[in-house]
Amino acid sequence: MAEREQVKRGSSEREEEVEEAREPKADRSEKLKAELDDILDEIDEVLEDNAEEFVRNYVQKGGE
Amino acid sequence: MAVQKVLGIETEYGVSVVQQPDANPITASSVLINAYLSAIAGRVDWDFIDESPGNDARGFSVDGSPSIELETHLVNAVLTNGARLYVDHAHPEYSSPECISPLEAVRYDKAGEYIMRRAMSNVKRVSSPPQEIVVYKNNSDRKGNSYGCHENYLMDRAVPFSKIVSGVIPFFVTRQIVVGAGKVGTEFAGRDTRPVPFQISQRADFFEEEVGLETTLKRPIVNTRDEPHSDGHRYRRLHVIIGDANLSETSTWLKLGMTATILSMIEDGFVNGMNLSLAHPVHALRDVSWDPTLKERLMLSDGRKMRAIEIQVEYFERATKYAEAVGYGFLGREEEGPLLFAEWRRVLELLEDDPAKLSDTLDWVAKRELVAGYADRHGLAPDDARLAAIDLQYHDVRSAKSLFGRLPMRTLLKEEEVISATTEPPTDTRAYFRGTCLSRFPKSVAAANWDSLIFDLGQDPLRRVPMMDPLRGTKKHVGELFERVQSAAELVEALGS
Numbered sequence: 001m002a003e004r005e006q007v008k009r010g011s012s013e014r015e016e017e018v019e020e021a022r023e024p025k026a027d028r029s030e031k032l033k034a035e036l037d038d039i040l041d042e043i044d045e046v047l048e049d050n051a052e053e054f055v056r057n058y059v060q061k062g063g064e
Numbered sequence: 065m066a067v068q069k070v071l072g073i074e075t076e077y078g079v080s081v082v083q084q085p086d087a088n089p090i091t092a093s094s095v096l097i098n099a100y101l102s103a104i105a106g107r108v109d110w111d112f113i114d115e116s117p118g119n120d121a122r123g124f125s126v127d128g129s130p131s132i133e134l135e136t137h138l139v140n141a142v143l144t145n146g147a148r149l150y151v152d153h154a155h156p157e158y159s160s161p162e163c164i165s166p167l168e169a170v171r172y173d174k175a176g177e178y179i180m181r182r183a184m185s186n187v188k189r190v191s192s193p194p195q196e197i198v199v200y201k202n203n204s205d206r207k208g209n210s211y212g213c214h215e216n217y218l219m220d221r222a223v224p225f226s227k228i229v230s231g232v233i234p235f236f237v238t239r240q241i242v243v244g245a246g247k248v249g250t251e252f253a254g255r256d257t258r259p260v261p262f263q264i265s266q267r268a269d270f271f272e273e274e275v276g277l278e279t280t281l282k283r284p285i286v287n288t289r290d291e292p293h294s295d296g297h298r299y300r301r302l303h304v305i306i307g308d309a310n311l312s313e314t315s316t317w318l319k320l321g322m323t324a325t326i327l328s329m330i331e332d333g334f335v336n337g338m339n340l341s342l343a344h345p346v347h348a349l350r351d352v353s354w355d356p357t358l359k360e361r362l363m364l365s366d367g368r369k370m371r372a373i374e375i376q377v378e379y380f381e382r383a384t385k386y387a388e389a390v391g392y393g394f395l396g397r398e399e400e401g402p403l404l405f406a407e408w409r410r411v412l413e414l415l416e417d418d419p420a421k422l423s424d425t426l427d428w429v430a431k432r433e434l435v436a437g438y439a440d441r442h443g444l445a446p447d448d449a450r451l452a453a454i455d456l457q458y459h460d461v462r463s464a465k466s467l468f469g470r471l472p473m474r475t476l477l478k479e480e481e482v483i484s485a486t487t488e489p490p491t492d493t494r495a496y497f498r499g500t501c502l503s504r505f506p507k508s509v510a511a512a513n514w515d516s517l518i519f520d521l522g523q524d525p526l527r528r529v530p531m532m533d534p535l536r537g538t539k540k541h542v543g544e545l546f547e548r549v550q551s552a553a554e555l556v557e558a559l560g561s
Contacts, residue, residue, distance in 0.1 A: 057080070060089065063280065
Protein backbone atom coordinates (compact mmCIF):
# COMPACT_ATOMS: atom_id res chain seq x y z
CA MET A 1 0.00 0.00 0.00
CA ALA A 2 1.19 3.51 -0.70
CA GLU A 3 1.53 5.50 2.47
CA ARG A 4 2.51 9.07 2.93
CA GLU A 5 5.83 9.80 4.52
CA GLN A 6 4.41 11.79 7.40
CA VAL A 7 2.15 9.06 8.73
CA LYS A 8 4.69 6.34 8.15
CA ARG A 9 6.81 7.07 11.19
CA GLY A 10 6.56 5.28 14.51
CA SER A 11 4.60 6.66 17.42
CA SER A 12 7.82 7.55 19.29
CA GLU A 13 8.42 10.26 16.72
CA ARG A 14 4.90 11.57 16.83
CA GLU A 15 5.60 14.72 18.86
CA GLU A 16 8.39 15.75 16.61
CA GLU A 17 6.22 15.08 13.59
CA VAL A 18 3.45 17.34 14.89
CA GLU A 19 5.95 20.16 15.35
CA GLU A 20 7.22 19.70 11.82
CA ALA A 21 3.72 19.66 10.44
CA ARG A 22 2.90 22.92 12.19
CA GLU A 23 5.64 25.02 10.78
CA PRO A 24 4.73 25.02 7.11
CA LYS A 25 0.98 25.38 7.79
CA ALA A 26 0.74 28.95 6.52
CA ASP A 27 2.52 27.92 3.32
CA ARG A 28 0.23 24.96 3.01
CA SER A 29 -2.88 27.15 3.14
CA GLU A 30 -1.45 29.38 0.43
CA LYS A 31 -0.52 26.41 -1.68
CA LEU A 32 -4.05 24.98 -1.38
CA LYS A 33 -5.52 28.38 -2.33
CA ALA A 34 -3.24 28.67 -5.35
CA GLU A 35 -4.21 25.18 -6.51
CA LEU A 36 -7.88 26.03 -6.13
CA ASP A 37 -7.38 29.18 -8.19
CA ASP A 38 -5.85 27.13 -10.99
CA ILE A 39 -8.80 24.75 -10.94
CA LEU A 40 -11.30 27.63 -10.95
CA ASP A 41 -9.51 29.08 -13.99
CA GLU A 42 -10.37 25.98 -15.99
CA ILE A 43 -13.51 24.63 -14.39
CA ASP A 44 -15.96 26.17 -16.87
CA GLU A 45 -14.59 23.90 -19.58
CA VAL A 46 -15.85 20.83 -17.75
CA LEU A 47 -19.04 22.12 -16.07
CA GLU A 48 -22.37 20.98 -17.50
CA ASP A 49 -23.53 23.50 -20.13
CA ASN A 50 -26.89 24.40 -18.68
CA ALA A 51 -26.66 24.28 -14.88
CA GLU A 52 -30.33 24.96 -14.29
CA GLU A 53 -31.50 22.21 -16.62
CA PHE A 54 -28.88 19.78 -15.32
CA VAL A 55 -29.96 20.31 -11.72
CA ARG A 56 -33.66 20.14 -12.60
CA ASN A 57 -33.31 16.93 -14.59
CA TYR A 58 -31.37 15.08 -11.94
CA VAL A 59 -34.17 13.15 -10.23
CA GLN A 60 -33.68 9.88 -8.31
CA LYS A 61 -36.60 7.81 -7.13
CA GLY A 62 -36.40 4.83 -4.82
CA GLY A 63 -33.48 3.42 -2.97
CA GLU A 64 -32.11 1.69 0.13
CA MET B 65 -15.22 -8.99 23.99
CA ALA B 66 -14.46 -7.18 20.72
CA VAL B 67 -14.54 -9.42 17.66
CA GLN B 68 -12.48 -8.79 14.54
CA LYS B 69 -14.17 -5.90 12.73
CA VAL B 70 -14.98 -7.50 9.40
CA LEU B 71 -16.28 -4.57 7.38
CA GLY B 72 -17.55 -3.42 4.01
CA ILE B 73 -19.49 -0.71 2.19
CA GLU B 74 -22.60 -0.92 0.01
CA THR B 75 -23.09 2.04 -2.33
CA GLU B 76 -26.23 2.93 -4.25
CA TYR B 77 -25.18 5.18 -7.10
CA GLY B 78 -27.38 7.91 -8.52
CA VAL B 79 -28.10 7.16 -12.18
CA SER B 80 -29.17 9.28 -15.12
CA VAL B 81 -29.34 9.01 -18.89
CA VAL B 82 -27.87 11.94 -20.81
CA GLN B 83 -30.51 13.87 -22.78
CA GLN B 84 -33.26 11.55 -21.46
CA PRO B 85 -34.49 12.95 -18.15
CA ASP B 86 -37.56 10.70 -18.23
CA ALA B 87 -35.64 7.45 -18.79
CA ASN B 88 -36.63 4.59 -16.50
CA PRO B 89 -33.92 4.36 -13.79
CA ILE B 90 -34.48 0.63 -13.25
CA THR B 91 -33.88 -0.04 -16.93
CA ALA B 92 -30.88 2.28 -16.99
CA SER B 93 -29.38 0.55 -13.93
CA SER B 94 -29.94 -2.86 -15.50
CA VAL B 95 -28.41 -1.82 -18.81
CA LEU B 96 -25.41 -0.40 -17.00
CA ILE B 97 -24.74 -3.48 -14.91
CA ASN B 98 -25.33 -5.84 -17.81
CA ALA B 99 -22.85 -3.81 -19.82
CA TYR B 100 -20.25 -4.58 -17.18
CA LEU B 101 -21.22 -8.22 -16.79
CA SER B 102 -21.26 -8.86 -20.51
CA ALA B 103 -17.67 -7.73 -20.64
CA ILE B 104 -16.51 -10.23 -18.03
CA ALA B 105 -16.74 -14.00 -18.10
CA GLY B 106 -18.21 -16.32 -15.54
CA ARG B 107 -21.19 -14.43 -14.27
CA VAL B 108 -22.90 -16.17 -11.35
CA ASP B 109 -26.31 -15.24 -10.00
CA TRP B 110 -27.05 -14.21 -6.45
CA ASP B 111 -28.98 -16.51 -4.15
CA PHE B 112 -31.66 -14.94 -1.96
CA ILE B 113 -32.47 -17.77 0.43
CA ASP B 114 -30.75 -16.24 3.43
CA GLU B 115 -31.82 -12.65 2.88
CA SER B 116 -34.00 -11.37 5.71
CA PRO B 117 -33.94 -7.57 5.81
CA GLY B 118 -37.12 -7.60 7.91
CA ASN B 119 -35.41 -9.07 10.97
CA ASP B 120 -34.94 -6.53 13.73
CA ALA B 121 -31.91 -6.50 16.04
CA ARG B 122 -34.20 -5.76 18.94
CA GLY B 123 -35.58 -9.27 18.56
CA PHE B 124 -38.68 -9.24 16.38
CA SER B 125 -39.53 -9.58 12.72
CA VAL B 126 -41.60 -7.47 10.33
CA ASP B 127 -44.05 -9.62 8.37
CA GLY B 128 -43.62 -9.87 4.66
CA SER B 129 -40.76 -7.46 4.31
CA PRO B 130 -38.24 -9.96 2.88
CA SER B 131 -40.24 -10.10 -0.33
CA ILE B 132 -39.72 -6.40 -0.93
CA GLU B 133 -36.13 -6.95 -1.89
CA LEU B 134 -36.89 -10.14 -3.77
CA GLU B 135 -39.32 -8.42 -6.09
CA THR B 136 -37.20 -5.43 -6.89
CA HIS B 137 -33.88 -7.12 -7.56
CA LEU B 138 -33.54 -7.48 -11.27
CA VAL B 139 -29.92 -7.90 -12.13
CA ASN B 140 -27.65 -9.59 -9.64
CA ALA B 141 -24.17 -10.88 -9.84
CA VAL B 142 -21.25 -11.75 -7.68
CA LEU B 143 -17.81 -10.82 -8.97
CA THR B 144 -14.47 -12.59 -8.72
CA ASN B 145 -13.32 -9.94 -6.25
CA GLY B 146 -16.05 -11.22 -3.92
CA ALA B 147 -18.30 -8.17 -4.36
CA ARG B 148 -21.96 -8.10 -5.30
CA LEU B 149 -23.09 -5.93 -8.23
CA TYR B 150 -26.80 -5.49 -8.73
CA VAL B 151 -29.85 -3.32 -9.28
CA ASP B 152 -31.35 -2.31 -5.96
CA HIS B 153 -34.71 -0.61 -6.35
CA ALA B 154 -33.85 2.04 -8.94
CA HIS B 155 -30.09 2.28 -8.50
CA PRO B 156 -27.01 0.38 -9.54
CA GLU B 157 -25.43 -0.89 -6.34
CA TYR B 158 -22.00 -2.24 -5.53
CA SER B 159 -21.42 -4.07 -2.24
CA SER B 160 -17.77 -4.49 -1.48
CA PRO B 161 -16.44 -7.86 -0.32
CA GLU B 162 -15.76 -8.42 3.37
CA CYS B 163 -12.45 -6.91 4.48
CA ILE B 164 -10.70 -6.84 7.86
CA SER B 165 -8.70 -3.67 7.37
CA PRO B 166 -10.22 -0.23 6.76
CA LEU B 167 -7.61 0.57 4.09
CA GLU B 168 -8.39 -2.68 2.30
CA ALA B 169 -12.09 -1.75 2.40
CA VAL B 170 -11.24 1.65 0.86
CA ARG B 171 -9.46 -0.19 -1.93
CA TYR B 172 -12.55 -2.30 -2.66
CA ASP B 173 -14.85 0.72 -2.43
CA LYS B 174 -12.69 2.55 -4.96
CA ALA B 175 -12.74 -0.59 -7.12
CA GLY B 176 -16.52 -0.13 -7.22
CA GLU B 177 -16.05 3.30 -8.81
CA TYR B 178 -13.68 1.81 -11.34
CA ILE B 179 -16.25 -0.90 -12.17
CA MET B 180 -18.91 1.79 -12.66
CA ARG B 181 -16.58 3.71 -15.00
CA ARG B 182 -15.98 0.60 -17.03
CA ALA B 183 -19.72 -0.09 -17.15
CA MET B 184 -20.42 3.47 -18.32
CA SER B 185 -17.87 3.30 -21.13
CA ASN B 186 -19.18 -0.10 -22.22
CA VAL B 187 -22.71 1.30 -22.50
CA LYS B 188 -21.41 4.20 -24.55
CA ARG B 189 -19.53 1.86 -26.87
CA VAL B 190 -22.15 -0.83 -27.50
CA SER B 191 -25.54 0.86 -27.14
CA SER B 192 -27.59 1.36 -30.24
CA PRO B 193 -28.97 3.94 -30.67
CA PRO B 194 -26.07 5.55 -28.83
CA GLN B 195 -26.83 6.20 -25.18
CA GLU B 196 -24.84 7.59 -22.31
CA ILE B 197 -25.67 6.45 -18.79
CA VAL B 198 -23.96 8.36 -15.99
CA VAL B 199 -23.60 7.46 -12.33
CA TYR B 200 -23.05 9.79 -9.39
CA LYS B 201 -21.56 8.65 -6.11
CA ASN B 202 -23.72 10.84 -3.90
CA ASN B 203 -26.78 10.47 -1.66
CA SER B 204 -29.47 12.83 -2.82
CA ASP B 205 -31.00 14.36 -5.92
CA ARG B 206 -31.42 17.74 -4.19
CA LYS B 207 -35.22 17.29 -4.39
CA GLY B 208 -35.75 15.29 -1.23
CA ASN B 209 -34.93 11.84 -2.60
CA SER B 210 -32.08 10.13 -0.81
CA TYR B 211 -30.27 6.85 -1.39
CA GLY B 212 -27.71 5.18 0.77
CA CYS B 213 -24.12 4.33 1.30
CA HIS B 214 -24.28 1.76 4.06
CA GLU B 215 -21.40 0.46 6.13
CA ASN B 216 -21.33 -2.96 7.77
CA TYR B 217 -19.36 -4.04 10.82
CA LEU B 218 -19.17 -7.47 12.42
CA MET B 219 -19.95 -7.36 16.12
CA ASP B 220 -20.20 -9.70 19.08
CA ARG B 221 -23.77 -10.95 19.45
CA ALA B 222 -23.34 -11.09 23.23
CA VAL B 223 -23.18 -7.29 23.48
CA PRO B 224 -26.70 -6.00 24.18
CA PHE B 225 -28.04 -3.92 21.31
CA SER B 226 -29.08 -1.14 23.69
CA LYS B 227 -25.44 -0.77 24.73
CA ILE B 228 -24.41 -0.31 21.10
CA VAL B 229 -27.15 2.29 20.61
CA SER B 230 -26.25 4.42 23.61
CA GLY B 231 -22.52 4.18 22.95
CA VAL B 232 -22.64 5.02 19.28
CA ILE B 233 -25.32 7.71 18.89
CA PRO B 234 -23.19 10.68 20.05
CA PHE B 235 -20.42 9.39 17.78
CA PHE B 236 -22.69 8.97 14.75
CA VAL B 237 -24.29 12.40 15.19
CA THR B 238 -20.92 14.17 15.25
CA ARG B 239 -18.58 12.06 13.05
CA GLN B 240 -19.92 13.88 9.98
CA ILE B 241 -17.46 16.73 10.65
CA VAL B 242 -14.82 14.26 9.49
CA VAL B 243 -16.70 12.09 7.02
CA GLY B 244 -19.46 14.30 5.55
CA ALA B 245 -19.55 14.71 1.78
CA GLY B 246 -21.03 18.23 1.85
CA LYS B 247 -24.14 19.67 0.25
CA VAL B 248 -25.18 23.00 -1.20
CA GLY B 249 -28.47 24.04 0.45
CA THR B 250 -30.93 21.85 2.32
CA GLU B 251 -33.73 19.38 1.55
CA PHE B 252 -35.10 19.21 5.06
CA ALA B 253 -38.86 18.68 4.84
CA GLY B 254 -39.66 19.81 8.37
CA ARG B 255 -40.05 23.29 9.77
CA ASP B 256 -36.88 25.26 10.18
CA THR B 257 -36.25 28.81 9.06
CA ARG B 258 -32.48 28.86 9.25
CA PRO B 259 -30.76 29.65 5.94
CA VAL B 260 -28.47 26.78 4.88
CA PRO B 261 -26.16 27.88 2.06
CA PHE B 262 -23.88 24.88 2.61
CA GLN B 263 -23.98 21.92 4.98
CA ILE B 264 -21.52 19.24 6.02
CA SER B 265 -23.56 16.10 5.33
CA GLN B 266 -25.50 14.78 2.35
CA ARG B 267 -27.77 12.73 4.61
CA ALA B 268 -28.53 14.74 7.75
CA ASP B 269 -31.68 16.29 6.23
CA PHE B 270 -33.33 12.87 6.00
CA PHE B 271 -33.12 11.41 9.51
CA GLU B 272 -36.15 11.40 11.79
CA GLU B 273 -35.61 8.74 14.45
CA GLU B 274 -32.93 7.60 16.86
CA VAL B 275 -33.36 3.84 16.41
CA GLY B 276 -35.38 1.77 13.94
CA LEU B 277 -35.63 -0.77 11.17
CA GLU B 278 -36.52 1.56 8.31
CA THR B 279 -34.06 2.69 5.67
CA THR B 280 -36.32 4.62 3.31
CA LEU B 281 -38.88 6.29 5.57
CA LYS B 282 -38.36 7.74 9.03
CA ARG B 283 -34.69 6.93 8.75
CA PRO B 284 -33.01 6.17 12.09
CA ILE B 285 -29.54 7.17 13.31
CA VAL B 286 -29.04 3.53 14.34
CA ASN B 287 -30.54 0.99 11.99
CA THR B 288 -31.72 -2.26 13.57
CA ARG B 289 -31.70 -4.50 10.51
CA ASP B 290 -30.57 -7.84 11.89
CA GLU B 291 -29.21 -9.93 9.05
CA PRO B 292 -25.92 -11.28 10.35
CA HIS B 293 -24.96 -13.07 7.09
CA SER B 294 -22.95 -15.29 9.43
CA ASP B 295 -23.46 -17.38 12.55
CA GLY B 296 -26.14 -15.31 14.26
CA HIS B 297 -25.46 -16.88 17.65
CA ARG B 298 -21.93 -15.48 17.71
CA TYR B 299 -22.16 -12.39 15.55
CA ARG B 300 -24.29 -9.49 14.54
CA ARG B 301 -23.70 -7.25 11.54
CA LEU B 302 -24.23 -3.63 12.44
CA HIS B 303 -25.84 -2.04 9.37
CA VAL B 304 -24.95 1.65 9.40
CA ILE B 305 -27.10 3.86 7.20
CA ILE B 306 -26.17 7.33 8.41
CA GLY B 307 -23.03 7.81 6.33
CA ASP B 308 -22.47 9.73 3.12
CA ALA B 309 -20.91 8.20 0.02
CA ASN B 310 -17.33 9.46 0.03
CA LEU B 311 -14.98 10.04 -2.85
CA SER B 312 -12.00 11.10 -0.73
CA GLU B 313 -9.96 8.03 0.19
CA THR B 314 -9.07 9.59 3.52
CA SER B 315 -12.74 10.27 4.33
CA THR B 316 -13.67 6.64 3.67
CA TRP B 317 -10.60 5.35 5.52
CA LEU B 318 -11.34 7.42 8.62
CA LYS B 319 -15.06 6.65 8.44
CA LEU B 320 -14.39 2.92 8.57
CA GLY B 321 -11.43 3.04 10.93
CA MET B 322 -12.95 5.44 13.44
CA THR B 323 -16.25 3.56 13.49
CA ALA B 324 -14.60 0.13 13.81
CA THR B 325 -12.59 1.51 16.72
CA ILE B 326 -15.58 2.96 18.55
CA LEU B 327 -17.60 -0.24 18.05
CA SER B 328 -14.73 -2.35 19.42
CA MET B 329 -14.53 -0.01 22.41
CA ILE B 330 -18.27 -0.46 23.01
CA GLU B 331 -17.83 -4.24 22.90
CA ASP B 332 -15.01 -4.02 25.44
CA GLY B 333 -16.87 -1.62 27.72
CA PHE B 334 -14.38 1.16 26.96
CA VAL B 335 -16.93 3.92 26.37
CA ASN B 336 -18.52 3.37 29.77
CA GLY B 337 -18.70 6.56 31.79
CA MET B 338 -18.14 8.91 28.85
CA ASN B 339 -21.52 10.56 29.46
CA LEU B 340 -21.86 12.05 25.99
CA SER B 341 -25.55 11.24 25.66
CA LEU B 342 -27.23 13.97 23.59
CA ALA B 343 -30.49 15.57 24.69
CA HIS B 344 -31.89 15.68 21.13
CA PRO B 345 -29.81 13.49 18.79
CA VAL B 346 -31.98 13.90 15.68
CA HIS B 347 -32.02 17.69 15.93
CA ALA B 348 -28.34 17.71 16.83
CA LEU B 349 -27.58 15.82 13.62
CA ARG B 350 -28.86 18.77 11.59
CA ASP B 351 -27.41 21.37 13.94
CA VAL B 352 -24.00 19.88 13.24
CA SER B 353 -24.51 19.48 9.52
CA TRP B 354 -25.87 22.98 9.00
CA ASP B 355 -22.92 24.65 10.70
CA PRO B 356 -19.70 24.30 8.67
CA THR B 357 -18.01 26.73 11.07
CA LEU B 358 -18.16 23.95 13.70
CA LYS B 359 -19.19 26.45 16.38
CA GLU B 360 -22.66 25.09 17.18
CA ARG B 361 -22.96 23.75 20.72
CA LEU B 362 -25.08 20.67 21.33
CA MET B 363 -27.14 20.08 24.44
CA LEU B 364 -26.20 16.93 26.33
CA SER B 365 -28.64 14.94 28.46
CA ASP B 366 -26.81 16.08 31.61
CA GLY B 367 -27.25 19.75 30.68
CA ARG B 368 -23.71 20.41 29.47
CA LYS B 369 -23.12 21.89 26.03
CA MET B 370 -20.43 20.61 23.70
CA ARG B 371 -19.38 21.22 20.11
CA ALA B 372 -19.26 18.28 17.69
CA ILE B 373 -15.48 18.56 17.48
CA GLU B 374 -15.20 18.38 21.26
CA ILE B 375 -17.26 15.20 21.31
CA GLN B 376 -15.10 13.70 18.56
CA VAL B 377 -11.94 14.63 20.43
CA GLU B 378 -13.26 12.88 23.56
CA TYR B 379 -13.89 9.74 21.53
CA PHE B 380 -10.41 10.01 19.99
CA GLU B 381 -8.69 10.45 23.33
CA ARG B 382 -10.55 7.46 24.74
CA ALA B 383 -9.64 5.49 21.59
CA THR B 384 -5.97 6.32 22.10
CA LYS B 385 -6.14 4.89 25.62
CA TYR B 386 -7.96 1.86 24.28
CA ALA B 387 -5.26 1.22 21.66
CA GLU B 388 -2.58 1.61 24.34
CA ALA B 389 -4.37 -1.04 26.36
CA VAL B 390 -5.21 -3.61 23.67
CA GLY B 391 -3.08 -2.77 20.60
CA TYR B 392 -4.52 -2.24 17.13
CA GLY B 393 -5.68 -5.77 16.35
CA PHE B 394 -9.28 -4.57 16.03
CA LEU B 395 -8.26 -2.71 12.86
CA GLY B 396 -7.29 -5.96 11.20
CA ARG B 397 -3.65 -5.23 10.58
CA GLU B 398 -1.49 -4.08 13.47
CA GLU B 399 0.63 -1.84 11.23
CA GLU B 400 -2.37 0.10 9.93
CA GLY B 401 -3.55 1.24 13.36
CA PRO B 402 -0.83 3.83 14.14
CA LEU B 403 -1.16 5.31 10.64
CA LEU B 404 -4.90 5.63 10.93
CA PHE B 405 -4.71 7.13 14.42
CA ALA B 406 -2.09 9.68 13.27
CA GLU B 407 -4.34 10.80 10.43
CA TRP B 408 -7.37 10.84 12.74
CA ARG B 409 -5.42 13.13 15.11
CA ARG B 410 -4.18 15.39 12.30
CA VAL B 411 -7.71 15.83 10.93
CA LEU B 412 -9.22 16.68 14.33
CA GLU B 413 -6.43 19.19 15.03
CA LEU B 414 -6.90 20.94 11.70
CA LEU B 415 -10.69 20.97 12.05
CA GLU B 416 -10.22 22.88 15.29
CA ASP B 417 -7.56 25.15 13.80
CA ASP B 418 -9.06 25.92 10.36
CA PRO B 419 -11.10 23.36 8.38
CA ALA B 420 -10.05 25.00 5.09
CA LYS B 421 -6.62 23.41 5.62
CA LEU B 422 -8.26 20.05 4.98
CA SER B 423 -9.45 20.94 1.47
CA ASP B 424 -7.10 18.27 0.08
CA THR B 425 -8.25 15.69 2.59
CA LEU B 426 -11.99 15.70 3.39
CA ASP B 427 -14.89 15.66 0.94
CA TRP B 428 -17.05 18.30 2.59
CA VAL B 429 -14.19 20.76 2.91
CA ALA B 430 -13.00 20.18 -0.65
CA LYS B 431 -16.51 20.75 -1.98
CA ARG B 432 -17.10 23.81 0.21
CA GLU B 433 -13.87 25.47 -0.95
CA LEU B 434 -14.72 24.76 -4.57
CA VAL B 435 -18.27 26.09 -4.27
CA ALA B 436 -17.22 29.16 -2.27
CA GLY B 437 -14.35 29.89 -4.65
CA TYR B 438 -16.63 29.71 -7.67
CA ALA B 439 -19.32 31.85 -6.02
CA ASP B 440 -16.73 34.51 -5.07
CA ARG B 441 -15.22 34.64 -8.50
CA HIS B 442 -18.54 35.05 -10.29
CA GLY B 443 -20.43 36.94 -7.58
CA LEU B 444 -23.13 34.28 -7.28
CA ALA B 445 -25.94 34.13 -4.71
CA PRO B 446 -26.01 30.98 -2.54
CA ASP B 447 -29.07 29.65 -4.39
CA ASP B 448 -27.59 30.02 -7.87
CA ALA B 449 -28.14 26.85 -9.92
CA ARG B 450 -24.47 26.84 -10.91
CA LEU B 451 -23.49 26.11 -7.31
CA ALA B 452 -26.01 23.26 -7.09
CA ALA B 453 -24.60 21.93 -10.36
CA ILE B 454 -21.07 21.98 -8.94
CA ASP B 455 -22.39 20.05 -5.92
CA LEU B 456 -23.81 17.32 -8.18
CA GLN B 457 -20.89 17.22 -10.55
CA TYR B 458 -18.43 16.81 -7.69
CA HIS B 459 -19.81 13.23 -7.53
CA ASP B 460 -19.86 12.46 -11.28
CA VAL B 461 -17.92 9.19 -11.53
CA ARG B 462 -16.76 9.77 -15.13
CA SER B 463 -13.08 10.72 -15.13
CA ALA B 464 -13.57 13.49 -17.67
CA LYS B 465 -16.44 15.16 -15.80
CA SER B 466 -15.69 14.45 -12.13
CA LEU B 467 -14.94 17.67 -10.24
CA PHE B 468 -13.57 15.64 -7.33
CA GLY B 469 -11.14 14.12 -9.82
CA ARG B 470 -9.76 17.57 -10.73
CA LEU B 471 -8.90 18.44 -7.14
CA PRO B 472 -5.42 17.76 -5.74
CA MET B 473 -6.70 15.33 -3.11
CA ARG B 474 -4.36 13.22 -0.99
CA THR B 475 -4.47 9.57 -1.94
CA LEU B 476 -3.73 6.39 -0.04
CA LEU B 477 -3.81 3.92 -2.91
CA LYS B 478 -2.07 3.47 -6.22
CA GLU B 479 -4.24 3.08 -9.30
CA GLU B 480 -2.95 -0.44 -9.96
CA GLU B 481 -3.96 -1.47 -6.44
CA VAL B 482 -7.52 -0.31 -7.14
CA ILE B 483 -7.61 -1.99 -10.54
CA SER B 484 -6.44 -5.32 -9.12
CA ALA B 485 -9.23 -5.08 -6.53
CA THR B 486 -11.82 -5.16 -9.33
CA THR B 487 -10.95 -8.82 -9.98
CA GLU B 488 -8.89 -10.18 -7.06
CA PRO B 489 -10.62 -10.88 -3.73
CA PRO B 490 -9.31 -9.82 -0.32
CA THR B 491 -7.16 -12.65 1.05
CA ASP B 492 -8.08 -12.48 4.71
CA THR B 493 -11.85 -13.11 4.82
CA ARG B 494 -14.29 -15.62 3.32
CA ALA B 495 -14.46 -13.31 0.28
CA TYR B 496 -11.25 -15.07 -0.75
CA PHE B 497 -13.06 -18.40 -0.96
CA ARG B 498 -16.06 -16.88 -2.77
CA GLY B 499 -14.01 -14.92 -5.27
CA THR B 500 -11.52 -17.69 -5.95
CA CYS B 501 -14.29 -20.26 -6.56
CA LEU B 502 -15.80 -17.87 -9.07
CA SER B 503 -12.57 -17.27 -10.94
CA ARG B 504 -11.42 -20.89 -10.82
CA PHE B 505 -14.72 -22.76 -11.35
CA PRO B 506 -17.27 -20.28 -12.75
CA LYS B 507 -19.26 -22.97 -14.54
CA SER B 508 -19.67 -25.03 -11.37
CA VAL B 509 -20.92 -22.26 -9.09
CA ALA B 510 -24.69 -22.17 -9.48
CA ALA B 511 -25.32 -19.37 -7.01
CA ALA B 512 -23.53 -17.34 -4.39
CA ASN B 513 -24.52 -15.49 -1.26
CA TRP B 514 -22.64 -13.73 1.52
CA ASP B 515 -22.61 -16.86 3.68
CA SER B 516 -22.76 -19.75 1.21
CA LEU B 517 -21.87 -20.99 -2.25
CA ILE B 518 -23.99 -23.43 -4.21
CA PHE B 519 -22.17 -25.77 -6.56
CA ASP B 520 -23.62 -27.55 -9.56
CA LEU B 521 -21.31 -30.52 -10.00
CA GLY B 522 -23.25 -31.97 -12.91
CA GLN B 523 -25.24 -34.36 -10.73
CA ASP B 524 -28.17 -33.96 -8.35
CA PRO B 525 -28.48 -32.49 -5.87
CA LEU B 526 -26.78 -29.08 -5.89
CA ARG B 527 -24.18 -28.88 -3.15
CA ARG B 528 -24.28 -26.01 -0.72
CA VAL B 529 -21.06 -24.95 1.01
CA PRO B 530 -21.84 -22.80 4.03
CA MET B 531 -19.47 -19.97 4.98
CA MET B 532 -20.95 -18.92 8.29
CA ASP B 533 -17.72 -17.49 9.67
CA PRO B 534 -16.51 -14.40 7.75
CA LEU B 535 -13.00 -15.06 9.04
CA ARG B 536 -12.72 -18.52 7.53
CA GLY B 537 -12.12 -19.33 3.87
CA THR B 538 -9.09 -17.02 3.84
CA LYS B 539 -6.02 -17.58 1.69
CA LYS B 540 -4.28 -18.91 4.76
CA HIS B 541 -7.04 -21.48 5.26
CA VAL B 542 -7.77 -22.59 1.72
CA GLY B 543 -5.04 -21.17 -0.51
CA GLU B 544 -3.10 -24.41 -0.54
CA LEU B 545 -6.29 -26.40 -1.12
CA PHE B 546 -7.05 -24.34 -4.22
CA GLU B 547 -3.59 -25.12 -5.53
CA ARG B 548 -4.16 -28.84 -4.99
CA VAL B 549 -7.60 -29.31 -6.58
CA GLN B 550 -8.32 -29.35 -10.29
CA SER B 551 -12.11 -29.11 -10.24
CA ALA B 552 -15.03 -27.88 -8.17
CA ALA B 553 -15.95 -31.52 -7.46
CA GLU B 554 -12.51 -32.13 -5.95
CA LEU B 555 -12.82 -28.93 -3.94
CA VAL B 556 -16.23 -29.80 -2.53
CA GLU B 557 -15.07 -33.32 -1.73
CA ALA B 558 -11.96 -32.05 0.03
CA LEU B 559 -14.10 -29.69 2.08
CA GLY B 560 -16.15 -32.69 3.13
CA SER B 561 -19.50 -31.04 2.67
